[in-house]
Amino acid sequence: MDISERILALKEQKGMVILAHNYQAPEVQDIADYLGDSLDLCYRAQELDADTIVFAGVRFMAESALILNPEKTVLFPAFDATCPMADMLTPDAIIAAKKRYPDAPVVLYGNTTAACKAHADVICTSANAYRIVSSLDADTILFGPDKNLRHWVAGQTDQTLVPIPDDGYCYVHNVRITEEDVRSLMAAHPEAAVLAHPECTPAVQDLADKIVSTNGMLAEARSSPARSFIICTERELCYRLRKEIPEKTYYEIPHAVCDDMKKTTLATLYEAMATEGRAMTLPREVLERARRPLERMLELSRR
Numbered sequence: 001m002d003i004s005e006r007i008l009a010l011k012e013q014k015g016m017v018i019l020a021h022n023y024q025a026p027e028v029q030d031i032a033d034y035l036g037d038s039l040d041l042c043y044r045a046q047e048l049d050a051d052t053i054v055f056a057g058v059r060f061m062a063e064s065a066l067i068l069n070p071e072k073t074v075l076f077p078a079f080d081a082t083c084p085m086a087d088m089l090t091p092d093a094i095i096a097a098k099k100r101y102p103d104a105p106v107v108l109y110g111n112t113t114a115a116c117k118a119h120a121d122v123i124c125t126s127a128n129a130y131r132i133v134s135s136l137d138a139d140t141i142l143f144g145p146d147k148n149l150r151h152w153v154a155g156q157t158d159q160t161l162v163p164i165p166d167d168g169y170c171y172v173h174n175v176r177i178t179e180e181d182v183r184s185l186m187a188a189h190p191e192a193a194v195l196a197h198p199e200c201t202p203a204v205q206d207l208a209d210k211i212v213s214t215n216g217m218l219a220e221a222r223s224s225p226a227r228s229f230i231i232c233t234e235r236e237l238c239y240r241l242r243k244e245i246p247e248k249t250y251y252e253i254p255h256a257v258c259d260d261m262k263k264t265t266l267a268t269l270y271e272a273m274a275t276e277g278r279a280m281t282l283p284r285e286v287l288e289r290a291r292r293p294l295e296r297m298l299e300l301s302r303r
């Protein structure tokens with residue numbers, strides 16, 4: 001048996017479920033039970049009746065799965081896979097901002113540590129950020145950590161979104177995907193529709209036909225009359241697009257790679273599942289305080 005077959009056999013034997021983010025390596029996507037963006041995976045984590053969830057993604061995602069399912073075991077094979085953007089915001093920075101804006105609710109992007117989520121009023125993702133912000137009865141909102149997502153949402157509302165921190169960003173979308181990259185693909189493929197993730201820079205957002213989350217890109221590729229797309233997000237989404245919607249053409253940005261997302265390999269998955277030794281844990285107080293803003297997001301998203 002090769003390693004993929006051994007993982008599938010272990011999964012069956014132990015009743016585990018593998019959740020994988022859309023940016024995971026192709027071989028990991030291939031053995032996952034569910035693929036999705038972080039909002040999608042949050043819903044899945046809540047709906048599953050398996051006792052053990054194996055999470056292929058980065059730390060904040062596995063933390064969220066545990067926060068929503070404290071009675072379950074969440075195995076996190078790539079224990080050192082963090083999101084550098086999540087690490088740009090600290091609980092102390094949130095507390096300091098709350099002192100300056102005592103009446104402003106705190107909306108945090110899901111790409112934050114559990115310790116930061118414990119200080120939020122509600123969480124959002126790139127798929128629901130505008131809906132969450134506009135549902136709040138507040139003129140001023142503390143919003144973080146992604147400055148480009150903040151820019152995109154702020155452009156759709158009269159509410160004031162105060163950034164926390166001032167300069168949070170994702171190195172894949174903010175640095176590795178440049179305006180020049182997109183312009184050069186547009187010149188080579190003028191017929192292609194441009195889909196950009198809201199973590200991209202305002203200059204890239206301005207070039208896009210649609211600004212959408214990764215699941216939004218899948219939906220757009222399925223429903224749009226366009227036959228080809230320039231995909232401005234982590235390149236591995238194109239693997240899923242080609243597999244699920246093969247009749248259309250996708251142009252990725254080859255160097256748009258999230259190194260932390262690639263820390264989950266078939267070997268780390270197998271080891272975590274065989275030994276059950278990489279279980280996510282969080283302090284009880286953080287677990288309880290971080291659950292409320294996540295559940296509030298799920299409730300507002302379902303409306």
Ligand code: SF4
Nearest residue numbers: 058083084170172258
């Ligand atoms: S793609 Fe960016 S936001 Fe997503 S996990 Fe990687 S560094 Fe974080």
